[in-house]
Amino acid sequence: MDGLLLLSLTVLVPAVLGIITYLLPGYGLKKYAVILCAVVLSAASLLVLYSGPQSVSVESINTAIPISTIIVILDFLLLLTFLYFGIKDKEYKVMALAVLQAIPLVYLEFFMPASHSAAASTFVIDDLSIVMCLIVSIIGALILIYSIGYMKGDKNVSPFFLVMMLFLGDMNALIFANDLTWLLFFWEVTTLCSFLLIRHYRDEASIKASDRALWMNLLGGLGLVTGILLIEMFYGTRFLSELLSAKAMLPGALSFLPAAAIVLPFAFLAFGAFTKSALMPFNSWLTGAMVAPTPVSALLHSSTMVNAGVYLLIRIAPFIIGTTLSSIIAIVGGFSFMMCALLAISQTDSKRILAYSTISYLGLIAMCTGINTALALTAAVALLVFHAVSKGLLFLCVGDITHLIGSRDIEKMEGLITKAPLAAILTVIGLISLMAPPFGIFVGKWLAFQSASTFTEIGLSLLDIFFIIFGSIFSVFYYSRWAGRMMASRGDETPAKPHHDWYMEVPLIILTIGIFVSVGLTTVFFSQLIDLPDVYGQEPSQLVTGWVALQNALGGFSPLLFLIIFLLIILVPMIFIRIRKDSVTPAYSCGTGTEPEIGGGYFESLIGESRLLKYLVPIGILLLIALFAAVLI
Structure with missing residues (x-):
């Protein structure tokens, strides 16, 4: 077509x-x-x-004004729009960044010879x-x-x-x-759209959250336009398809830079990707965006905004293979994966749990792009696809539950299996799909672990394995705790009043079916995406796959076998175990007249945001400094 x-x-x-x-x-x-x-x-x-x-x-389309010129005009109008909102909200960081971004853009569009x-x-x-x-x-x-x-x-x-x-x-x-200049324009439109959607309710919290998202993403936009400008200077092209074949030429004025500096433009692009995907230390804009309506949260986390960042990292990975920059990206991603999973443990708001979970998994995807082998990039794409389906389902389930019980607090979801069985079952399926076999995320983690274990630099290999192990442990902890709250039932809960809105229920069912279909998706489809033998060589990356087994030179995995075991674990208790109401007894309290309360442990005093972020944000900033130092020292 x-x-x-x-x-x-x-x-x-x-x-x-x-x-x-x-x-x-x-x-x-x-x-x-x-x-x-x-x-x-x-x-x-x-x-x-x-x-x-x-x-x-x-x-080639004939228009009164060339389409490329229209894109340039719209790009500057976007910056004026950002400047307007900065003035309106008295957000000086937004004003400053809108003006600063215009400087390299003016030079790129009007003073740099077009390629x-x-x-x-x-x-x-x-x-x-x-x-x-x-x-x-x-x-x-x-x-x-x-x-x-x-x-x-x-x-x-x-x-x-x-x-x-x-x-x-x-x-x-x-x-x-x-064309990277077109990509820049569309990149900034995502910034505008997310800004407008986050401030949808137009209350103080929404406006504050949208302004934070705006200035952080404008900072990333500044990095992106700077990177594109340097690519034009160093490589003589602004087209992604030409970068691999372009001859790297450092102009005489920049010949004092070390040879490694030829990847400096990609450090700026990676910086922009980190802000868009809310990796450490930019995580606060995405967690703050949870004040938006639930469909906005679902859109940001599953199919648009944050995926743009890791998509860009996957795109630039072949250009930085074997560099220190690539290793730093792996460290930033792994650090975000582990620490955001740890932060999620201290949360009771389901949307904030999912927000930290999203940042965590995007960090894992970024780590795979930093490991930068064909197998690692296969893992990155697989994780990107399966995470989108599962996270889309979970955010929509949270919206449905909020309509049913009037709360997003997971402590208020205790006994949901009795109050709203369908919502509880679909949510638990979504949670299990993010942490257990045979679902796609588990396959992606398996590939990521194999990639890290074969990393040529032993120190970084061990560090990445450390990030994967503990990030996965923390993820299982907060997901299983949430699922447990919903499945725990005294048997006397009052069923929630059903709303039977098919517009809300049909998407949930389709996404749930999609999760089970993903078990049978052959990962060979994803491995073929990275078809650059001149860059990655003939390594054990191509997967022989099917319904029965996933196999490569490093090992194997059987999704179908795990699916059968998973279904047996669910179905056998349902068939053979029945809990009678007369078998449910109240908690023994030694004769005291107090009503016992059961709740989850959140360890906020140890690993809460107020305790950890004051250390994690500076560490994230140091890693960003290392990102640029890696190509200049």
Whole structure:
């Protein structure tokens, strides 16, 4: 199918339907426009998969003003928009960063000789971008459908749907972009969309959280534009497809830099990726964003915003293989994976638990890109896909539970299996899928562990293994505790009043089915994404896979066997064990008249945010300094 048509369906149509939804009167008409957008997005992503890799150039389209010029104008208008909000909210960091970002952008667009290659295309649809498009479009479509039920009665629903649809279309454009200046524009549009969605309720907490998200992502945008400027200077191109074949040329004025400095542009790109994915020390913007409506949280964590950062890391990985920069990225990612999992243990708010969990798993993906072997990048892509499905389900489940019991506190979810069985079961499935076999996340961790164990630098290999082991232990702790609260029942809980909103329930069921289908997805599909034998050589990375077993030169794993065991563990007790009400006895309290209370342990005095972040943030800043020192010393 024509690439230009595919781009129109995945990028322009959602934006146009968003505008139409905004203008339509009445919620009834709006919801049909939203459903249409969801259907078009899902179908278009499947057409992208069916059509396969191809290149698309839009420069040949005849317009009164060249499209590339329009993108430049829009980029500067975006910076003016950020400056406006900075002035409006009296947020001086936003104002300063909007102005600072304009400086390298002006130089890049007006003073740097343009490198227009006749062979390079504006957009490239390859295997990696196809997988990303499926994540964005299908999971994003389900979140849109869910939003119809969740946002009913909200007074700001028109701008909400407009920004949500624009967000999805822009994210597709970002992952297809081959021209780095176009990627920069779409990158900043994600910043604007997330900013507007986080401040949806327009109360003090929402405005404060959105301003924090804005200045941190603008800081990352400054790093991104600086990196693109340096790529243009060093490599003489601004197209991703040409970077591997481009001859590195340090201009005479910069010849005093060490040879390692040729990867300096990618250090700036990695810095931008860290901010977008909220890795340490930028984690506070994503945890603060939990004040937004639950569909926004689901969108940010599963199919858009934060995935953009690790997507960029996967893209630049082949250019920094074997460098100290790559090793530092692995350390930053592993550190974020372990410490954010530890911080999640101290949380009782389910959305904050999921927020720290997201940062943690994005850190694991970043660690895999830093290990930077074909097997490690296979693990990174597998983790990215499976995490998106599971986390999308969990955030939507939290929204459903909040509607049912009026709280996001996991302590208030005790006995949910009796109060709301369907919500409890779907949530527990989502939690198990993030920590246990045979689900995709476990397979991704298995691949990551194998990658770390074969890392050539023994010290970094041991450090990465340490991060994986303890990060996984902490993750199992807080997920199993949450699941346990919901499954624990005295048998006398009053069932919650069901709301039976199919717009909210159908996406949950589809995502749950997707989790089980992921058991049978062959990881060989992901391993073929990293097809660069000249860069990675012939290493034991290609997986022979199927329903029965996953196998490579380093070992094997049987998803089907674990699925059978998992189902037996669930079904056997359900069939043979029955708990009678007369077998439930109250807790023995030695005759005292106090009512015993049962609750979880959260260890806030030991590992709470107020205790740990004052140490973790400075460590994260030191790691960022090391990121740049690695290429300049």
